[in-house]
Amino acid sequence: xxxxxxxxxxxxxxxxxxxxxxxxxxxxxxxxxxxxxxxxxxxxxxxxxxxxxxxxxxxxxxxxxxxxxxxxxxxxxxxxxxxxxxxxxxxxxxxxxxxxxxxxxxxxxxxxxxxxxxxxxxxxxxxxxxxxxxxx
Amino acid sequence: xxxxxxxxxxxxxxxxxxxxxxxxxxxxxxxxxxxxxxxxxxxxxxxxxxxxxxxxxxxxxxxxxxxxxxxxxxxxxxxxxxxxxxxxxxxxxxxxxxxxxxxxxxxxxxxxxxxxxxxxxx
Numbered sequence: 001x002x003x004x005x006x007x008x009x010x011x012x013x014x015x016x017x018x019x020x021x022x023x024x025x026x027x028x029x030x031x032x033x034x035x036x037x038x039x040x041x042x043x044x045x046x047x048x049x050x051x052x053x054x055x056x057x058x059x060x061x062x063x064x065x066x067x068x069x070x071x072x073x074x075x076x077x078x079x080x081x082x083x084x085x086x087x088x089x090x091x092x093x094x095x096x097x098x099x100x101x102x103x104x105x106x107x108x109x110x111x112x113x114x115x116x117x118x119x120x121x122x123x124x125x126x127x128x129x130x131x132x133x134x135x136x
Numbered sequence: 137x138x139x140x141x142x143x144x145x146x147x148x149x150x151x152x153x154x155x156x157x158x159x160x161x162x163x164x165x166x167x168x169x170x171x172x173x174x175x176x177x178x179x180x181x182x183x184x185x186x187x188x189x190x191x192x193x194x195x196x197x198x199x200x201x202x203x204x205x206x207x208x209x210x211x212x213x214x215x216x217x218x219x220x221x222x223x224x225x226x227x228x229x230x231x232x233x234x235x236x237x238x239x240x241x242x243x244x245x246x247x248x249x250x251x252x253x254x255x256x257x258x
Contacts, residue, residue, distance in 0.1 A: 014159035021156060021190060039190055039221035043229060046192040050159075094230050108193060108229040 004065035012058045017049045031072045041132040044112040047105045056080025073133040085120040148180040154187045162198040173209045180249035186217030196231045216245035
């Protein structure tokens with residue numbers, strides 16, 4: 001699979017979340033995603049970037065554009081060196097929150113994408129990878 | 137500081153969100169709008185989100201909060217102009233904004249506010 005693009009950006013403030021939405025939007029537009037698919041991935045990225053900022057104490061995002069014979073995708077990876085998640089299964093449930101949010105972030109983001117992988121351990125930080133695909 | 141303008145139209149306040157809001161801007165709008173409802177004796181608030189390309193759970197919660205706060209200050213709120221892709225995404229995200237009155241466009245939203253004003257006999 002070819003990587004068409006690869007960009008890294010910091011997540012240190014709420015204005016970075018806006019920039020990440022724009023960065024992800026640029027790539028889904030370039031890859032010809034439908035408006036609904038664009039909106040889903042950008043929204044999922046916004047949720048996860050906020051998690052990285054609020055719960056992970058900030059971190060970084062990587063946006064990659066993927067290309068194969070049958071499909072194209074945008075992969076977005078969020079990583080932080082924060083406290084990590086004690087119980088990942090619990091954290092995925094709607095309504096579960098340790099912050100001031102509604103607890104829709106992780107579970108909600110998962111519903112908006114095709115692939116969702118979360119890797120977290122207490123004290124080891126958190127890495128969340130999402131991909132949205134389109135067939136070509 | 138950056139702010140979203142709030143216009144007064146008769147007994148109503150009109151807010152058109154035209155920028156991709158960062159979190160602080162959304163919180164400032166909440167504060168400004170509640171103050172303006174009281175100071176301007178507004179009976180209704182119309183929030184136009186036609187320009188918003190996404191509404192995530194943070195912005196969704198901000199909208200729900202504004203509706204709740206305005207209600208406590210005796211003002212109705214109508215959210216207008218939500219894009220279809222935004223509606224689809226919000227529901228999949230798990231946020232249905234129940235309790236938030238919506239209309240397809242500004243005209244319909246104003247009609248709703250006028251109708252509830254007449255019902256109250258104000």
